[in-house]
Amino acid sequence: MTSTLNRTTSSSTPSVTIGEAVERIMPQGLPFRFSAYDGSAAGPEDAPIHLALRNERGLSYLLTAPGDLGMARAYVRGDLVIEGVHPGNPYDALVYLQNNLRFKVPSPSEAMRLARGLGLSHFLPPEPPPQESLPRWRRLVEGFRHSRTRDAGAIHHHYDVSNRFYEMVLGPSMTYTCACFPSETATLEEAQANKYDLVARKLDLKPGMRLLDVGCGWGGMVRHAAREYGVQVIGVTLSREQATWGQEAVRREGLEDLAEVRHGDYREITETDFDAVSSIGLTEHIGVRNYPSYFSFLRGKLVPGGRILNHCITRADNQFRDTGAFIDRYVFPDGELTGSGRIITVMQDNAIEVRHEENLREHYALTLKGWCENLEANWDACVDEVGTGTAKVWGLYMAGSRLAFERNEIQLHQVLGVRTDDQGRSGFPLRPTWLS
Structure with missing residues (x-):
């Protein structure tokens, strides 16, 4: 040729x-x-x-x-x-x-x-770089959009790059979601720990409770809840590499009696009667048309009075649009974003009472700044691990996303809800306890 x-x-x-x-x-x-x-x-x-x-x-x-x-x-x-x-x-x-x-x-x-x-x-179009995913119409060989098989392929494309690469970019927390900075001078690790603790406090976790963490990544929330709150936790991720790393981290910290990181689809979870559900960075992957079944499924996992915290990237409006071509082909195949209003509406329509929501977009800009700095500082080792092309994809994607958060093109919302009991009781105090 x-x-x-x-x-x-x-x-x-x-x-x-x-x-x-x-x-x-x-x-x-x-x-x-x-x-x-x-x-x-x-x-x-x-x-x-x-x-x-x-x-x-x-x-x-x-x-x-x-x-x-x-x-x-x-x-x-x-x-x-x-x-x-x-x-x-x-x-x-x-x-x-x-x-x-x-x-x-x-x-x-x-x-x-x-x-x-x-x-x-x-x-005459040249052959695309090897880092590029197939166009959407060609992904039909893996099933219809957001089928279990196709979702597994999309997650594999993005998350099964290299655990060592993620260690160098994300830092010791191995947390690939928006941090919550207690101050502008806080370190990335402090901010990630603060984010997990904010989620735990919003869910009002207490020793002996049961938590389901869907889309658990490398198990950061799983381990935090078990270690700091004495909670029984099941985490589930579609990434085999994440599950392997996360379960090993559970063993390293001696949390096997409390915590588990599973490899699988969240829809395969058969256990019920959880006191709380956390979904941190998963909603972007499930497809907007699947929101009703998604939140209905999660509500069905809760006991009456159980809380759910959804943390995800959103648009600044409530219109549904696909991600751009670069993001779809190189970063999040089949990823979809809409606004926080759409998420809240679907939660309410599925009998989840929404009690609180907040936008952390500036925090995500700071998080991405930290990841870019880590990639730059570890550039040679990252290139040795994944190759120059993949490393460049990540630098471009993270720097561009930081700019998008800063300019309010995309946002990050946490929405807290509850499954009320048969008499409509939520179990919430008169004022939020996590703000104290």
Whole structure:
């Protein structure tokens, strides 16, 4: 097979340089320096950001998937480089580009002239990077969206990267959800412990209670509840790697009599009569149309008076939209987000009385900042563990997500509810105890 790196234009030397083409779609001028493998350049030489297009494959990625997907493909492959920016933490570059990029959509005739000028052969799509998931229509071989088989595949794609990699990025807590910072000077570990304790206090955990933690990850909440509150806990995760690591951590801490981390689908849990249910970072994966059955299932696991805490990423409005192409292909296949109002409505419609909710989006921005710093500090070891392409995906994803939380494009909501008894009693005190 002929390498896409060695392709040339179909018949003659291109009549438009790449630099000229970039200038034509940015009528207000380039806010960054751009250079290309054809020797062309554009934009101010002293710009703080320099994008370098290294080869023809990178150009084909950009032309065949305009937008974030094409740029991500070229960036992950190393065909598009942000010079002078650490790939583990490209946050400053993303802020600058988002603040200053202004594209003009060319007319059909102008687009055709540019295409011919650059060479029509560049519109043959190269093979995507190996880190990319299949498009949604091709995932049908794994079952319909949010079937158990397909959900397992999506979780495997994201979470079964490497436990060692996650240890270096997430830190000792091995917690891959939003932390709750008691102050801006708190460490990431302090903030994660504070988050788990906030969940425990909202659920009013006490010794001897039974807790179900769905989507438990590496078992951070499982171990915290058992260790700090003397609670009997079952945690469940679809990631085999997480379950193996989490159960070993339970054994290391001597919590086998209280805690268990299972590998499986939350829908396979047969036990009932739990005093509390925590769902920390799972709702993003289950599909919005499955919310009613999800919350109905969790309510059915509770005793009367039992509490449920749902902690998940949300949109700033209540419209349902798929995640962008980059997130869907490289980070969370089949992930879906909507607003906190939709979540609260579905909980109420399934006989869960909502007692409290709060938005922790600034906390997630700080959490992502800490993870990016960890990735940058451990870059060489992370690359040795998972490869440069995967490490770059994570740097881009986490830095971009930090920016999205800061700009209120996405949020993080905790919603606390209760299954009231037959007389409507909640067991809640007159004022929240977890705020004291």
